[in-house]
Amino acid sequence: MFFSKWRIALSAAAILFSFTLLGRAADDAGLEGLPNGTYIHKDSKTALKVPVDWKIIAPYRLRRTTSSSILGLEKADPRVNITIVWSRISNWPFREVTPTGENASLADAQATLVTVYSKEKVGQPSVMKVGTFNVFKILIDDGPDRDGRYAGAFYLFETGTGDDRWKVRIRADFPALNREEYIKQVEDVIKQFVVEE
Numbered sequence: 030m031f032f033s034k035w036r037i038a039l040s041a042a043a044i045l046f047s048f049t050l051l052g053r054a055a056d057d058a059g060l061e062g063l064p065n066g067t068y069i070h071k072d073s074k075t076a077l078k079v080p081v082d083w084k085i086i087a088p089y090r091l092r093r094t095t096s097s098s099i100l101g102l103e104k105a106d107p108r109v110n111i112t113i114v115w116s117r118i119s120n121w122p123f124r125e126v127t128p129t130g131e132n133a134s135l136a137d138a139q140a141t142l143v144t145v146y147s148k149e150k151v152g153q154p155s156v157m158k159v160g161t162f163n164v165f166k167i168l169i170d171d172g173p174d175r176d177g178r179y180a181g182a183f184y185l186f187e188t189g190t191g192d193d194r195w196k197v198r199i200r201a202d203f204p205a206l207n208r209e210e211y212i213k214q215v216e217d218v219i220k221q222f223v224v225e226e
Contacts, residue, residue: 058088059098059115069225070098070115073188073195077113078221102218109203109211111218118187118196138185138198139167146171159220162186168212172202180205182212184219197222 061069068088069076079085079102086101095116102111142151152168164186172179184199199219203211 058090058100059096060088060100062088068100070195072096072098072117072193073115073197074225075115075188075195075197076223076225077218080218080221083111083218104214107204107211109214110201111215112200114198114200116196116198118194138183142167142169142183157216159186160223162188162222164219170205172205178205179203180208182215186222188224 059071061071062085063069065078066081067076067078068085077100083102083104086103088098088100090096090098097114097116099115100113102113103109139151139154146169150170152170155166157164157166164184167183169181169183171177172181179202181200181202184201186197187194188197189195199215201211201215203215
């Protein structure tokens with residue numbers, strides 16, 4: 030009985046410690062983690078309420094010398110991953126960062142995807158509306174394992190105004206089989222993005 034009480038006490042302490050570490054990692058990454066599962070990117074003032082069935086991978090800065098922040102989310106069995114990257118774009122014209130239509134020349138993001146996966150596996154960009162954001166979406170017929178079992182999607186939108194503008198890139202990978210179900214799960218997360226007032 031004595032050992033079971035200690036085991037319970039140590040387990041509770043370990044859980045509290047892990048929440049503290051996750052919160053500290055979020056702060057160092059430029060993200061504020063709230064108890065309700067919301068993460069606020071402090072610089073761009075965008076917030077994402079992470080649904081409870083997603084595991085949060087400790088947030089971090091891309092490099093110590095940059096303001097780019099990264100937040101990872103994952104589900105297991107089957108594996109579905111989402112990586113979100115916030116990057117400052119300042120005065121860079123957003124039309125040079127995003128595709129503007131099916132007949133437009135490829136943007137940097139799409140050109141990179143074509144280079145990595147090939148033109149045949151990278152879909153044409155489409156646009157979905159999420160609150161005030163126009164989110165560009167590109168489907169990919171391959172995943173990180175490059176064995177055809179996984180597929181992916183790339184999403185991109187802009188937030189902020191004037192010189193304080195941010196590009197939010199979201200990369201998701203999921204099983205190729207029943208991909209529409211997993212795309213819906215990913216887009217349900219993306220629909221949780223809002224601008225903090």
